[in-house]
Amino acid sequence: MNFNEIKALDEGYVLQTYGRNQIAIDHGKGATLWDAGGKEYIDFTSGIGVCSLGYANETWARAVYDQAMKVGHISNLFYTEPYARLASKLVPAAGMSAVFFGNSGAEANEGMIKLARKYSYEKYGEGRAAIITLKNSFHGRTITTLKATGQDHFHEFFFPFTEGFRYAEANNMDSLLAAAGDDVCGVMMELIQGEGGVNPLEADYVRAVAELCAEKDWLLLIDEVQTGVGRTGTLFAYQQFGVQPDVATFAKGIAGGLPFGGFMVNEKCRNVLRAGDHGSTFGGNPVAAAAANVVLDTLSPDFLENVKEKGQYLRNGIAALKSSYVSGIRGMGLMIGVGVQGMSHRELKDRLMDEGLLCLTAGADTLRLLPPLVISKEEIERGLEIMARVMK
């Protein structure tokens, strides 16, 4: 099918809930993609931080195929090896105690919220269920995670939302203290606000929040759905902020392109959710877990160091353009935000796409770059050349 035929089917039969780019992706290799018309693109999106090993990765595809040919799915009423092996590698590397596997970021955050409320209920009784989240955050699209998201425009139409969320300014302890109260059971945050505009939190602030949480026995709930699994140059971003969360979620990049997610808990939270308290039909699916094992096996210390170096290389390259359209460059590892001025971030994204470079937008004025973690120096250079053409 060509682009127009695919688009006609989409418009005819699919709910129009996305502002889609006007191309259809057909296939890829590494960090390079081709559309339905055969046009080539350098990919700085990895499907919003999902395809950590790029496209058509042989080891990943082989693991998916092999597991699909053994058993593609079986319920959590049975043990299987792939998720068990995955857990045994993921949990110690994250400095945590145990993990729950689900399918998506929002679902992972829902589980984390359930856990925080039950922890507090069992220890302190009713009336201590509020969770403080940060303004400009993004935590998902379910009724509860929309309300956890600290942006007013997500709190429309779908009433009634889940109660029990209050919002504090990022990097502002006074604002957090103003939102505090006897009814609070946890603080939930992203360490780099992704959808909100690639805004890293200050490490001092994060440590102060962690100390306050420890003092008040609030759970420190870190949403690593976008920042996790190597994206920032460490397995989890909190490992660069000098804090250890009580609960941390992950999703996007974990299985390199298959739907997978979950949350990890520390020792203190290990026995909160017990048989019957939480579950998921697809959670821990063998094929997705086999894919995630390949991703995790790839993230060696050298590989992660290389993610940091490539991120620095890309940031330096953008700075060297001395483009009047760039108001600032933020981020860590291969999670990069470029502040855009003199043109809208969406227009810049479209112009780059026309020239053969795929990027994302975030917040009000940010071009967001989340290339596959395996992107080569040559692919980065080709992306920078396109940026130079469009932005100089």
Ligand SMILES: *Cc1c(COP(=O)(O)O)cnc(C)c1O
């Ligand atoms: C993408 C994202 C989510 C939602 O993940 P889904 O898989 O789309 O449900 C939640 N939190 C953060 C930080 C995200 O970036």
